[in-house]
Amino acid sequence: MNRRDAEALDAADPLARFRDRFDLPDGLIYLDGNSLGPLPRTTAPRLDALVRQEWGRDLIASWNTAGWIDAPQRVGAKIARLVGAKANEVVVADSTSVNLFKLAAGALSLRPGRRKIVTERGNFPTDIYVLEGLAALAGAELVVVPTDDLVEAIDEQTALVALTHVHYASGRRWDMAAVTGAVHAKGALALWDLSHTAGALAGELNAANADLAVGCGYKHLNGGPGAPAFLFVAERHQGAMRSPLSGWMGHAEPFAFEPGFRPAPDIRAQLCGTPPILALAALECGLDLALEADGRAVEAKGRALCGQFIDLVEARCAGHGLKLVGPRDLGQRGLHVAFAHPDAYALVQALIARGVVGDFRDPDIARFGFPPLYVRHVDVWDAVEILREVLETRAWDRPQFQQRAAVT
Secondary structure, three states, rough: OOOHHHHHHHHHHOOOHHHHHHHOOOOOOEOOOOOOEEEEEEEEHHHHHHHHHHHHOOHHHHHHOOOOOHHHHHHHHHHHHHHHHHHHHHHHHHHHHHHHHHHHHHHHHHOOOOOEEEEEEEOOHHHHHHHHHHHHHHEEEEEEEEEHHHHOOOOOEEEEEEOOOOOOOOEEEEHHHHHHHHHOOHHHHHHHEOOOOOOOOOOOOOOOOOOEEEEEOOOOOOOOOOOOEEEEEEEEHHHHHHHHHOOOOHOOHHHHHHOOOOOOOOOOHHOOOOOOOHHHHHHHHHHHHHHOHHHHHHHHHHHHHHHHHHHHHHHHOOOOOOEOOOOHHHEEEOEHHHOOOOOOHHHHHHHHOOOOEEEOOOOEEEHHHHHHHHOOHHHHHHHHHHHHHHHHOOOOOHHHHOOOOOOO
């Protein structure tokens, strides 16, 4: 491949029209949308209208006239289309961590007598932290096992297996259907973290017979920093599963103001407090944009970009200490690529200084994301050329790139 080949691929790309729908700085190659998606051009006008008219003029009436009260379910139904679920199985609420706690606790309530939770070593740290806290509160046992030993660790005492579908560092992708099947064979439930899946890979929750799932709104869904998260509860579990956070929005009739809690009989039972309307509006802008694209075309282009990046790095940057992390098979990956390097942090900082934004993950991983709606094939070519120059000139070996910032 050369740069002209990359330009030809972009010219034939059916998703190319989406790039201009994002407010991206000129000259920047943004390969960190798997950590924070860029700003859709529709978001600022939408928030301005919400603030000035719906809040500023219509005030409290907007809970009804502007549909604020139904926003968690409405926006959740849009996410459902991206993750392969029914509209009544997804709701937007809280953060990914809070939703993980709620659903893991709910899973324990669905499997009385079973007190074992299984996850993999190397799972996203906050997922493990949340599960540790729940286990301590609920008198459960959290079992953290090496990836290769996970299926064998599931037994008749297991209530829940909680996994991240696409690994945050390596990009490795679990076979959701196969693992869920193995979990069900032991009578347990499967909870999937879709933070690196939703909006990047074609949805498969119902096709895989998944039980529960959570995910964030600020990566591939482009909902903005700290965007609300979402949760999925398969319809078959909704009537029996109880949330440990019995807030008023999860009540069957929130405005009846009853003295005791009576849970909603559906996905609304997983709500708790008043929804963040401004943040929900920003997330909905990102979702509306994502839903214009064909999900399978998005995944196919994303795989092609990842494969192109891997091939070019290994061909043009050979001999400089880079080592691919995660599987080589693109069908077993999400839409980010990680290379290990002894000086990965400084390397990433040197790239950022040259207009190529990736990110670093401890201890030695340089990570690059390829969201297909705005990353072009020519961006991949140019990014690798800049990476090659940085490596060949040892530009990363400078004091300003060695000192770590608070957020890396």
